[in-house]
Amino acid sequence: NAGVTQTPKFQVLKTGQSMTLQCAQDMNHNSMYWYRQDPGMGLRLIYYSASEGTTDKGEVPNGYNVSRLNKREFSLRLESAAPSQTSVYFCASSEGSGGRNTIYFGEGSWLTVV
Amino acid sequence: DAKTTQPTSMDCAEGRAANLPCNHSTISGNEYVYWYRQIHSQGPQYIIHGLKNNETNEMASLIITEDRKSSTLILPHATLRDTAVYYCIVRVLRAGNMLTFGGGTRLMVKP
Numbered sequence: 001n002a003g004v005t006q007t008p009k010f011q012v013l014k015t016g017q018s019m020t021l022q023c024a025q026d027m028n029h030n031s032m033y034w035y036r037q038d039p040g041m042g043l044r045l046i047y048y049s050a051s052e053g054t055t056d057k058g059e060v061p062n063g064y065n066v067s068r069l070n071k072r073e074f075s076l077r078l079e080s081a082a083p084s085q086t087s088v089y090f091c092a093s094s095e096g097s098g099g100r101n102t103i104y105f106g107e108g109s110w111l112t113v114v
Numbered sequence: 115d116a117k118t119t120q121p122t123s124m125d126c127a128e129g130r131a132a133n134l135p136c137n138h139s140t141i142s143g144n145e146y147v148y149w150y151r152q153i154h155s156q157g158p159q160y161i162i163h164g165l166k167n168n169e170t171n172e173m174a175s176l177i178i179t180e181d182r183k184s185s186t187l188i189l190p191h192a193t194l195r196d197t198a199v200y201y202c203i204v205r206v207l208r209a210g211n212m213l214t215f216g217g218g219t220r221l222m223v224k225p
Contacts, residue, residue: 003155035215042201045212059214075129100146103213105157109204 001100003027004106006091012112013081021109023091030105031097032074033058034066036087037108043090049074050097081113116200123220126196132189134219136202139183147178148206148213149187151198158201158215161187192223 004025025032030051035043035058045058049068063085065077069084074093077087089112094101126132133150138147162169162176164185168192169176175188189196201218 037155041215043213045213088124088155091159102160102163104160107157108155 004091004093004104006106008109010110011044012114014114015082017081018077018079019081021089022073023075023106024073025093026072026091027051027104029095029100031094032068033092033103034076035090035092036060037090040086056074074082083113085111086113087111115139117133118204118216120216120219121200122217123222125222125224127222128225129191130149130195132192132223134187134200134221135184137184138204139155141182141204144206147176147185148203148205150174150201150203152201155158170189194225197221197223
């Protein structure tokens with residue numbers, strides 16, 4: 001069971017470079033999310049997509065863009081990476097976006113910006 | 115959303131029950147209590163959730179007080195693999211509401 005799959009798992013970027021984190025889920029979920037987690041901290045929501053064709057900002061959206069490519073895939077783009085974006089990034093999905101829906105997470109993508 | 119308060123860390127002996135408390139004194143009637151755990155920087159893992167009644171599944175039990183201002187996650191027979199950070203989260207029912215993670219409790223299961 002794949003669940004939520006993220007690529008790449010590890011990436012080192014230079015300041016100012018751009019990159020896209022890919023996420024795909026095979027559970028036919030409507031809602032997808034991107035979180036970041038800094039060392040010793042809890043997760044913070046960057047962007048989410050409640051359903052295919054919609055995206056909304058979360059708690060920390062600055063410096064990021066997202067694309068809900070189709071129902072399965074939700075990508076996160078860093079247009080001009082900064083050292084402050086060094087973090088672990090988690091993609092997640094749920095059947096719906098209401099509180100009754102359990103959210104399932106991927107294994108994370110470790111990003112270092114030097 | 116209601117804020118939660120959890121102890122920063124706890125220890126538990128292997129094979130014993132681990133009881134992890136959470137205070138959510140400002141919880142409202144339409145907010146669920148969710149528990150997730152994160153093992154060594156892996157993706158957070160769903161454990162259990164509840165609204166008013168106590169809940170049990172294959173991983174754990176969730177005890178919610180009658181006034182809903184606090185809850186306890188119980189791992190009945192803790193193993194070394196249960197060493198993780200445990201997050202208690204309250205979450206409203208409405209669409210578009212997201213999980214908001216606090217600091218969690220770092221549970222150390224010791225042999």
